[in-house]
Amino acid sequence: MTDMWLVVGLGNPGPTYAHTRHNVGYMVVDELARRARVALRSVPKMRAEVAETRIGPLGPGVPAPGAVRVALVRSRTYMNESGIAVGRLATFYGVTPAEIVAIHDELDLDLGQLRLKKGGGDNGHNGLKSMRAHLHSGDFLRVRFGIGRPPGRQAPADFVLSGFPASQRDAVGVEVARAADAVEMLLTEGLSAAQNRYNS
Numbered sequence: 060m061t062d063m064w065l066v067v068g069l070g071n072p073g074p075t076y077a078h079t080r081h082n083v084g085y086m087v088v089d090e091l092a093r094r095a096r097v098a099l100r101s102v103p104k105m106r107a108e109v110a111e112t113r114i115g116p117l118g119p120g121v122p123a124p125g126a127v128r129v130a131l132v133r134s135r136t137y138m139n140e141s142g143i144a145v146g147r148l149a150t151f152y153g154v155t156p157a158e159i160v161a162i163h164d165e166l167d168l169d170l171g172q173l174r175l176k177k178g179g180g181d182n183g184h185n186g187l188k189s190m191r192a193h194l195h196s197g198d199f200l201r202v203r204f205g206i207g208r209p210p211g212r213q214a215p216a217d218f219v220l221s222g223f224p225a226s227q228r229d230a231v232g233v234e235v236a237r238a239a240d241a242v243e244m245l246l247t248e249g250l251s252a253a254q255n256r257y258n259s
Contacts, residue, residue, distance in 0.1 A: 062127055062128055063127070063128045063129075063130075063152055063153070063154055063158060064114075064127055064128070064129045064130070064154065064158050064159070064160060064246055065129075065130050065132055065145065065148055065149060065152065065154055065158065065159045065160070066088065066091065066129055066130070066131050066132065066160045066162070066242060066246075067084070067088075067132040067133075067134070067141070067144075067145055067159060067160065067161050067162065067190075068084035068085045068086070068087055068088030068089070068131075068132065068133050068162045069081075069084035069085075069134070069138060069141055069161060069162065069163040069164075069184075069186035069187075070082035070083070070084050070085035070086075070133065070134070070138065070186075071137050071138050071220075072133070072134070072135050072136070072137070076220065078222045078223070079219065079220050079221060079222055080164050080206040080218065080219045080220075080221065080222070080223060081138060081164055081219040081220055082164075083162070083163070083164045083204045083206065083231075083234075083235065083238075084133075084161070084162040084163050084164065084186075084204070085133050086231075086235045087162045087202070087204070087235055087238045087239050087242065088131050088132065088133055088162065089133075090235050090236060090238075090239040091112075091114075091119055091131055091239050091242060091243075092110050092112075092131050094118060094119040094120065094239065095110070095112040095113075095114070095118075095119035095120030095131075096120050097110040097111070097112045097120065097131070098110060099131065099133060101135065103135075104147075105144055105147045105148055105151065106134065106135050106136050106143050106144045106147065107132050107133065107134050107135055107144035107147075107148060108132070108133045108135060109130055109131065109132055109148070110130070110131045111128070111129070111130050111131075112128075112129055112131065113126040113127065113128055113129060114126060114127060114129050114242075114243055114246050114247065115127065115247055116247055118243065119243065125247065126247075127246055127247070129246065130148065130152060132144065132145070132148060138185050138186045138189075139185040139186070139188075139189055140189055141185075141186040141189045141190055142186075142188075142189035142190040142191070142192050142193030142194065143189070143193060145159065145161075145190050145193060145194065146190075146193030146194055149194060156194050156196040156197075156198045156199040157177070157198055157199070157200070159190075159194070159199040159200065160199070160200045160201070160202060160242060160245065160246075161186070161187065161190060161199055161200070161201050161202070162201075162202040162204060162238060162242065163184060163186055163187060163201065163202070163203065163204065164184075164204055164206045164219060165182075165184075165203035165204060165205050165206065166182075166206060166207070166208055166209075166215060166218075166219070167182065167205075167208075168203060168204075168205025168206070168207070169205050169207045170205050170206055170207050170227060170230060170231070170234065171205060171230060171234060171259070172205035172259045173202065173203065173204060173205065173234070173237065173238055173241055173257050173258065173259055174201075174202075174203040174205075174258050174259075175200070175201070175202055175203070175241060175245060175250060175253050175254050175257060175258060176200070176201050176203070176254075177198065177199070177200050177201070177250060178197050178198045178199070179197065179201065180197070181197070183215075187201070200245065200250065202238055202241055202242060202245070204234065204238050205234075206219070237257070240257070241253055241256070241257040244256060244257070
């Protein structure tokens with residue numbers, strides 16, 4: 060396996076969007092940073108917030124045989140320009156699309172469902188579309204975090220930019236932790252093992 064990874068949480072910057080469905084990728088990266096006891100710091104020329112750590116068999120932030128170097132990333136652009144930061148950081152760290160993990164919200168999965176995969180289409184997700192454009196490839200890894208479909212006739216764009224109801228907040232916390240677990244397993248044991256454990 061590779062010794063360097065970018066783990067990118069997709070979302071929108073700023074307090075207005077902090078707790079919205081579209082920002083579950085940010086939430087998972089924040090959880091990984093918390094576990095590793097590192098702080099994301101602004102890197103203006105990359106248009107991102109970045110924290111470097113290691114993730115291995117003993118967990119994030121613990122040096123151990125088999126631990127890999129990881130840059131945890133949150134773009135400081137809006138979702139539809141996420142690829143700017145990812146492209147610049149990929150060049151800076153010398154990683155290929157196969158060494159990038161994108162964590163993003165997924166309308167086609169219910170809350171409580173995760174899917175890990177490599178490659179695939181954008182499915183109307185502007186963050187993935189931007190990453191594909193700037194990496195000139197869609198062959199990065201994805202952790203698809205289910206948020207479900209909007210109720211009634213609510214537009215998907217409005218739904219993803221709204222917050223989770225109070226009745227779902229505990230479940231969201233559980234899923235954020237589970238998605239972080241899935242990222243750890245993906246990096247330490249590989250995609251197939253993580254899919255077998257977490258794809259639901």
